[in-house]
Amino acid sequence: MDIYGNRIFTRRLQLRKIESEDLDLIVNWSTSLIAYGNCLTPENLELKQLGHQLTSGALWNSQEKLFLVAIRESDKPIGTAHYWQSPSKKETATISLKIALPDERNKGYGTELQKFLIMQLFNHKQFQNIEMYTDINNIAQQRCLEKLGFEQTISLAYEDRQVQRTGHLYRLTAEQFAREPIYHYHYE
Ligand SMILES: CC(C)(COP(=O)(O)OP(=O)(O)OC[C@H]1O[C@@H](n2cnc3c(N)ncnc32)[C@H](O)[C@@H]1OP(=O)(O)O)[C@@H](O)C(=O)NCCC(=O)NCCS
Numbered sequence: 001m002d003i004y005g006n007r008i009f010t011r012r013l014q015l016r017k018i019e020s021e022d023l024d025l026i027v028n029w030s031t032s033l034i035a036y037g038n039c040l041t042p043e044n045l046e047l048k049q050l051g052h053q054l055t056s057g058a059l060w061n062s063q064e065k066l067f068l069v070a071i072r073e074s075d076k077p078i079g080t081a082h083y084w085q086s087p088s089k090k091e092t093a094t095i096s097l098k099i100a101l102p103d104e105r106n107k108g109y110g111t112e113l114q115k116f117l118i119m120q121l122f123n124h125k126q127f128q129n130i131e132m133y134t135d136i137n138n139i140a141q142q143r144c145l146e147k148l149g150f151e152q153t154i155s156l157a158y159e160d161r162q163v164q165r166t167g168h169l170y171r172l173t174a175e176q177f178a179r180e181p182i183y184h185y186h187y188e
Contacts, residue, residue: 035100039135041161149180
């Protein structure tokens, strides 16, 4: 994995720090059912508030980072990835992501970006666990998590922006990460 400054490069993608010129796109996606899919509720972000969050460093600090995900070759933005340190469990990071353009789903990008973000979190940060919540109907994400060595732990009811969902909590520990071949061989 190559990390240059604020970017993570995978074979086909780059994950980079959100800049002010990206805000309109992030806000537009945030109101779109299509961009969020059936298993994630649109956040309906406000441009002004997001701008404040960007300038205050709330979107990029030692506890959390929000990345724009773009095709490496063309720089075309296709989605976002976000991780944050659990406030109650400092050794645990939670990730959420979306490939906002439906035409770009099912091309392996979701797996690829999660793989490299997970490698960054275990190899270069102090995290011992990574957790992901997923709606029980989110077959694509569950398939990604299985490929990435996560184990399903509990099933739970949760509220996602006033939408009641039933989901699974998946976890990858540092020990499982160390044993999982996908992180140590380059398949893509
Ligand atoms: C979930 C998401 C991130 C996955 O990203 P992606 O780039 O589409 O995922 P990948 O192409 O890497 O892998 C998807 C896998 O699911 C499989 N899949 C997708 N839909 C499926 C379905 N309906 N039934 C069975 N398998 C399915 C694909 O075949 C692929 O598996 P394979 O590599 O073994 O063939 C993406 O679909 C997305 O952003 N959705 C909207 C937002 C969202 O749900 N985010 C996740 C919140 S936890």
